[in-house]
Amino acid sequence: MALPEPSPDGRFGEFGGRFIPESLIPACRELEAAFRAAWGDPAFHEEYGRLLRDYGGRPTPVTECHRLSERLGVRVLLKREDLTHTGSHKINNVVGQALLTRRMGKQRVIAETGAGQHGVATATACALFGLECVVYMGEVDVERQALNVFRMELLGADVIPVGSGSRTLKDAVNEALRDWVANVETTHYCIGSVMGPHPYPWMVREFQSILGTEAREQTRAIVGADPDVVVACVGGGSNAAGTFAGFADTPARLVGVEAEGGAAIGHGVPGVVHGMKSFLVQDEEGQVLEAHSISAGLDYPGVGPEHSYLSATGRATYVTAGDDEVLDAFKLLSQTEGIIPALESAHALAWVVRAAGTDELPTGAVVLITLSGRGDKDVAQVRELLS
Amino acid sequence: MRAARDAGRKLLVPYVTGGLGADWCDVVAACAAAGADAVEVGIPFSDPVMDGPTIQEASTRALARGATPASIVAALGEVDAGIPLVVMTYYNVVFRGGHRRFARSLVEHGVSGAIVPDLPLDEFGEWARAADDAGVETILLAAPTTPDDRLVEICERSRGWVYGVGLMGVTGERTSLAASAATMAKRLKAVTDLPVLIGVGVSTPEQAVEVSAAADGVVVGSALVRRLLEGGGPEAAAAFVGELRSALDGMA
Numbered sequence A: 001m002a003l004p005e006p007s008p009d010g011r012f013g014e015f016g017g018r019f020i021p022e023s024l025i026p027a028c029r030e031l032e033a034a035f036r037a038a039w040g041d042p043a044f045h046e047e048y049g050r051l052l053r054d055y056g057g058r059p060t061p062v063t064e065c066h067r068l069s070e071r072l073g074v075r076v077l078l079k080r081e082d083l084t085h086t087g088s089h090k091i092n093n094v095v096g097q098a099l100l101t102r103r104m105g106k107q108r109v110i111a112e113t114g115a116g117q118h119g120v121a122t123a124t125a126c127a128l129f130g131l132e133c134v135v136y137m138g139e140v141d142v143e144r145q146a147l148n149v150f151r152m153e154l155l156g157a158d159v160i161p162v163g164s165g166s167r168t169l170k171d172a173v174n175e176a177l178r179d180w181v182a183n184v185e186t187t188h189y190c191i192g193s194v195m196g197p198h199p200y201p202w203m204v205r206e207f208q209s210i211l212g213t214e215a216r217e218q219t220r221a222i223v224g225a226d227p228d229v230v231v232a233c234v235g236g237g238s239n240a241a242g243t244f245a246g247f248a249d250t251p252a253r254l255v256g257v258e259a260e261g262g263a264a265i266g267h268g269v270p271g272v273v274h275g276m277k278s279f280l281v282q283d284e285e286g287q288v289l290e291a292h293s294i295s296a297g298l299d300y301p302g303v304g305p306e307h308s309y310l311s312a313t314g315r316a317t318y319v320t321a322g323d324d325e326v327l328d329a330f331k332l333l334s335q336t337e338g339i340i341p342a343l344e345s346a347h348a349l350a351w352v353v354r355a356a357g358t359d360e361l362p363t364g365a366v367v368l369i370t371l372s373g374r375g376d377k378d379v380a381q382v383r384e385l386l387s
Numbered sequence B: 001m002r003a004a005r006d007a008g009r010k011l012l013v014p015y016v017t018g019g020l021g022a023d024w025c026d027v028v029a030a031c032a033a034a035g036a037d038a039v040e041v042g043i044p045f046s047d048p049v050m051d052g053p054t055i056q057e058a059s060t061r062a063l064a065r066g067a068t069p070a071s072i073v074a075a076l077g078e079v080d081a082g083i084p085l086v087v088m089t090y091y092n093v094v095f096r097g098g099h100r101r102f103a104r105s106l107v108e109h110g111v112s113g114a115i116v117p118d119l120p121l122d123e124f125g126e127w128a129r130a131a132d133d134a135g136v137e138t139i140l141l142a143a144p145t146t147p148d149d150r151l152v153e154i155c156e157r158s159r160g161w162v163y164g165v166g167l168m169g170v171t172g173e174r175t176s177l178a179a180s181a182a183t184m185a186k187r188l189k190a191v192t193d194l195p196v197l198i199g200v201g202v203s204t205p206e207q208a209v210e211v212s213a214a215a216d217g218v219v220v221g222s223a224l225v226r227r228l229l230e231g232g233g234p235e236a237a238a239a240f241v242g243e244l245r246s247a248l249d250g251m252a
């Protein structure tokens, strides 16, 4: 494994840990034990791999973007998580956690969602496994991702709008944690990114590492070498963590792209929220600030602790992209390659467009971008923004 | 607290959100005068995951009025309560303030203890050292899901008293007392000589009496804070705390 396991107390360097109410401690321990046992069990890997293949549509291809490459002067490859069942990388994690839910004998699953992609993926896996599913979603996101709300309901999930705080992803996590405190004995909390208390950041990265492992082999097959730069967008950081896991032991430069209005590493300082110590956008008093981004999936003031660590050690670099350049990138990929990206993924593209031809990404370099999801969910929102 | 308990008194700790309304310090003083044995003062935090709608609303209002950790703690220094005051807040407030600086500021303003519900035993070390060095008592929480061996450890490291969470869930009023409340009290009493107070889901004088048959006392939060949110001030607080006090005194 190219990225190591955290310490026994769930630390990546100084980041991570388990800052949660006492009521939840036994559940996190139980989950850690279940995950360790499963991850060491070939039968689990067999079932997980088979589900991701036959149900999830893996492996997803790596596509070389000839027209975009010509335009930018760098060789652009896309890891196509948009082509999975449900349309984003979130399915990789959710299938793993659904299998663990069954192993732990729990019948009810709760989740938070921002863009709705994790909620849709969770509702999908619950339908497949016959589990009860409740998804918390901020009221702002319920509105801008209405299509995904309907999708979750079609799949049999209860979507509960959250009206507290900034009414986005951060508050959906709070509400899911409150539900979990009350129902922990029967309920698994399926966290959608590499965040939360130990073992989530590690476990979700492991479940997402399949995309990085595939991408590395596929890039070698296409290019004959590792890429020079590997780029992924960062909300909580799960598609980036999965990607980086595949390339951490190659010479590739690793770049995570945060939303300008929710850049925990870019604009935050260390803090503790949602069970983890990590970079956090907050004020002088320690009040967590609201994130503001065009993309619901990146509208989060925190970031997974392993990214804080990778930033501190310098192994990965974190940059930001603003709403306008993201919209431009969204259109550019649509028009040059016939691929409509998720607004989240368009952040990674936007940085590549900006950096191409500079020292950050010299002309002729090979860059692999994880296209974490497809843009169908965003088409209505973008239409409004452009009109 | 221990002396009062040993003298046969049932302990009463009301919770008040700091900064909620211009007269919140008078509310704290009124609780003390009406028979509280200590007052727990919430330092509002943006993301209170252990709190239900009532205390969330109170926190939001207090923050909107400009409450900060420093302003709450400083104001407590001016309250002449005559009983211990403890703050309750979330760990990021402590972490951002700096462990030692935060602990010192509590002591400087006459605050005797702290409750930090998202700082479990496993992550407790750094704050525990700062608090112990400064002379701040950290009251630890135990939950119905806590296994027995861990319960012992929590009681060993808790200072002043131990806070038993009465049910699986967040703060908020409940129409009846959860069965887990008495069980929690009995399990804690079996392993510690510290006063054992039960909080979360204790909302009425009747419920306070019911759980105090097994516990040394109660923490009452949302039921009081709701009265404040509805416009009640020091008199309303005193009236409610007085009702709780006489109900508990009636047990003797």
Ligand SMILES: Cc1ncc(COP(=O)(O)O)c(C=O)c1O
Residues within 6 Å of the ligand: A088, A089, A114, A115, A116, A117, A118, A192, A193, A194, A233, A234, A235, A236, A237, A238, A239, A240, A296, A297, A298, A342, A344, A345, A372, A373, A374
């Ligand atoms: C398509 C897509 N990409 C990225 C993200 C951000 O999550 P993460 O940073 O965990 O990959 C989301 C979250 O909703 C998403 O839907």
